[in-house]
Amino acid sequence: MTATEDLRAEHEGVLRMLDILRAIVVRINAGQAESGQIDAGQAVPVTHLESILEFLRVFVDKCHHGKEEDILFPALEQGGVTREGGPIGVMLQEHALGRGHIRDMGAALAGQGGLSAFVAPALAYAELLTQHIAKENNILFVMADRLLGAPALTQMHEAFERLEAERIGPGRHEAFHRLLDDLAAEYLAA
Numbered sequence: 356m357t358a359t360e361d362l363r364a365e366h367e368g369v370l371r372m373l374d375i376l377r378a379i380v381v382r383i384n385a386g387q388a389e390s391g392q393i394d395a396g397q398a399v400p401v402t403h404l405e406s407i408l409e410f411l412r413v414f415v416d417k418c419h420h421g422k423e424e425d426i427l428f429p430a431l432e433q434g435g436v437t438r439e440g441g442p443i444g445v446m447l448q449e450h451a452l453g454r455g456h457i458r459d460m461g462a463a464l465a466g467q468g469g470l471s472a473f474v475a476p477a478l479a480y481a482e483l484l485t486q487h488i489a490k491e492n493n494i495l496f497v498m499a500d501r502l503l504g505a506p507a508l509t510q511m512h513e514a515f516e517r518l519e520a521e522r523i524g525p526g527r528h529e530a531f532h533r534l535l536d537d538l539a540a541e542y543l544a545a
């Protein structure tokens with residue numbers, strides 16, 4: 356497997372979580388309309404929102420964005436792709452924006468705002484990451500494949516495996532995929 360194949364596969368998992376997040380927002384809004392209350396706590400268990408935030412903080416930001424920021428982007432820069440005013444700068448800026456939305460979602464769960472304060476940053480995050488992933492898949496990774504080549508990208512994947520083991524530890528990745536399956540069964544089932 357190459358580094359870009361690994362990142363593309365992770366993008367599929369992230370997009371699935373974004374679908375779940377959007378479905379949850381629909382359920383929160385429907386619950387509020389029905390109950391007429393700001394905090395429709397019955398509609399969605401807070402534990403689900405907390406595990407989604409954990410997925411976004413650890414799987415997406417720490418692990419996936421870590422692989423991009425600490426390993427792939429520096430290799431692209433060495434290959435001549437510019438950071439400032441170029442695609443890498445844009446990707447970094449979007450990672451930072453995403454962190455802001457995650458902070459706002461966390462603050463909503465911790466504070467008195469209730470679920471209604473969760474909705475806006477959740478939708479903003481889902482929109483941001485959907486566009487971001489499309490740019491990486493269709494532009495940046497295509498560039499990386501051409502510039503770095505399969506042998507270097509296969510080696511880079513080994514570096515990704517080490518980063519994952521160090522930062523999130525063994526078994527964690529699989530646990531996140533089980534969480535995705537569980538939440539998809541709950542929120543994405545027809």
Ligand SMILES: [Fe+2]
Pocket residue numbers: 420423446450487491
């Ligand atoms: Fe990214």
Ligand SMILES: [Fe+2]
Pocket residue numbers: 362366419423488491
């Ligand atoms: Fe990515």
